[in-house]
Amino acid sequence: MRSVGYSFNAAIADIVDNSIAADATRIDISADAVDGEWVCIYDDGTGMRPPQARNALKLAGTRNVERGARDLGRFGLGLKTASLSQGRRLTVITKRDGVTTGLQWDLDFVLETGSWAIRVLDAEDIAVLPRSELIEGGEHGTLVIWESLDYLLAGAHDKSSWMSNRLSELRDHLGLVFQRFLEGRGALRLSVNGILVAPIDPFLEGNPRTQVAPIEKVSIDGHAVAVEAFTLPHSSYLNAKERKREDLGTRMREHQGFYVYRNRRLISAGGWFGLSKQDELSKQTRVRVEIPPELDHHWQLDIKKSRVEPPQAFRSRLRQIIDQVKAKSTRIHSFRGRQTTTSDFAFLWTLVEDRHGFRYQVNTDHPSVQAIRDSLPADQVSSLESLLADLAGGIPATDIYARMAENQQRVVPPLGDDQIRLRLRALRDNGAATTDGDTMSAALVKIEPFNAVPNLRDLVDEVWKESDDAQP
Ligand SMILES: Nc1ncnc2c1ncn2[C@@H]1O[C@H](COP(=O)(O)OP(=O)(O)OP(=O)(O)O)[C@@H](O)[C@H]1O
Ligand SMILES: [Mg+2]
Incomplete structure (x- = not known):
């Protein structure tokens, strides 16, 4: 069970799901950033009464419960699997109707005693736990504590720099996954070691250069799946803040694809479900897909809630959508030279395509080229033509491609x-x-x-x- 394959980010997000489902308005994540001894997730949500808390620590204890519209859960596993994927001890302190309950799964205790038993904590046990004052000070809420973080720290040489890297990645992850909870009026207040998590919009809807296609509703089993395609602006139109984002810079290419949401929570970010390649030319394309929870089983939502597979019936429709939006994204980059033959515009380069492939030539009909040719003695005209052909043939295309793929800025000084x-x-x-x-x-x-x-x-x-x- 510990090896389901949670990343630290996905594990925390699974706990945050529970807090949101419990109507939390504030969630504070804190971690021992020096020795990596503990990680805590506190929320001011409804909290649990003692029997509910016990049930919460059971595997699949809530598998078959009726779920409200805000509930982000499904399996009745997240709290346990996510927590124990990172450490050997999970403690839940929760308060509701003035009653505080403390329960603990400790894998070493299970091993020692040879029995699948949880520990019930008393007030003294609770008082010494990290951040327990948060529960003490609030009317209701829940504190989840992870300790003995063997998996989280596996591979860490310097625990403090390891933890600080994990925490800063975590802020980005949570900002993206819970973006829609972190925005607008009555927004959730989510912090990591005191720093507020800022929402991150994968579609740059605030950027006037982002192009949006109208929403399509695709029906599966009577439930509508909403699909909306975005073509992000070319890098030169990003603002300073956007330019700092890795997913819009050097890593843009691998972030193209579908962004699948369930109850406004991002499940999977990027990738085309094997229906298309992550091309350089389509790197501006991101497609928002909203799946209603009723269709979970069709989409093979995994326990970690970080992966889905589209249902077979939906794949061909998705492929059509990909083709449409990719064609649009490609146009942002294509070379205008292909129009030379049809328009009266004089480009410096012409694109020549034949059955062997394509190449670029200097446009020898261009007035500047003609002017020079006309001024040359006849015996030198062919030298000029050879030179132009050689320059065109020697375009360092591979190098250009590699640099563009890395999103390096191409700077051409303007003519004075x-x-x-x-x-x-x-x-x-x-x-x-x-x-x-x-x-x-x-x-x-x-x-x-x-x-x-x-x-x-x-x-x-x-x-x-x-x-x-x-x-x-
Ligand atoms: N922070 C919390 N506040 C209130 N109740 C909680 C909290 N965390 C967990 N619970 C209760 O514990 C139950 C079990 O949580 P768990 O995450 O293990 O499963 P789930 O959320 O039902 O499903 P999933 O496996 O999909 O996450 C929840 O259904 C909820 O009733
Ligand atoms: Mg859950």
């Missing part, structure tokens, strides 16, 4: 006015001088790189006036 003037003079001196400034400016806005120059009109006037001055 002097550099634009140089280019304009070349055009002017190679046949364009007779065209007037108005016509020239109108033509240049459809030509790279002039299309991106804000003061183009002024520069054209200036350069064309130079030629008037030179030839009065």
Whole structure:
């Protein structure tokens, strides 16, 4: 049972589920960040009466209970499995109607006595436990304490830095999983060692550049599953805070995919259920799926509540949805060059696709290229063409791909006015001088790189006036 495979984050989230189901408004997680001796989860929820507390410590004690709409539980296992996956001792102190109950599962006690028995704690036992003052001070609530943290600390050399890493990862995890409980009016107040957990929105709904597709309702067994696709903004449109997030930076690619929610609680984040690949081009795509708890069994929700599998009947519909949203995400990145043949825009590069694959060529019809070619003696034109072909053939595509995949920023210094003037003079001196400034400016806005120059009109006037001055 201890080896179900809970991560520390998933184990804590399972305990938090119970607190939310008990109508907690405040949940404080604290841990011994020096020696890693204990971890506590306190909530100000309803608490339990003694018989209910006993039942709570039984395996599958609540397997068949009626569950309210807010209940995030299902198996009647979480409290025990999640806790004992991290340590050898689980203590629950709970208070309701003025009565405090303390119960403890201690695996070493079970081993010593050879009996599956829990310890019942008295007031003195409780008083020496970490954070027990929280229960003492409140009207009602529950404190879950983990000790003898053998699994949590397995592999830790320096316990204090180990714990501080675990706790900071935990804040991110809880911010994402319980985002929708942490937002808005009457939001849950959740803290980890005194630091409030901030909600983390995987879909960046607050960013105006995020694109949202309308919600689709897919019906399974008469229950609606809501599906909503988001295309996240390109990294250049992220704000400073968003840019710090790993899931939007170097790790963006592995965070694409489905985000499955059950009762507003995130179960699984990212991945396409094997229905599609986590491509570089679709890394902006995230799809929110809301499953009603009635469909748990169809989705093979696991005990840790960190994994689901879509039902077979739903897979083909999901695949269609993936294709649609991926096509959209891909467009954010695609090279505009593929339009050269159909539009009157002059790109510097052309994309050539044939049955062998694709390649890029310098657009030799581009006015700047033509201007130079026209100015060269005939015997040098073929040298120019060879050079351009070699440059295009030698594009370090693999290196570019690798850097883009790591979300490295591509910086192209903007052209200064002097550099634009140089280019304009070349055009002017190679046949364009007779065209007037108005016509020239109108033509240049459809030509790279002039299309991106804000003061183009002024520069054209200036350069064309130079030629008037030179030839009065
Ligand atoms: N913090 C808490 N406050 C009040 N009651 C609690 C709390 N934690 C657990 N309980 C009670 O103990 C029961 C058992 O909890 P446990 O997490 O083991 O199972 P569950 O939540 O019913 O199902 P699951 O295995 O899916 O988590 C709960 O159903 C609830 O009645
Ligand atoms: Mg539970």
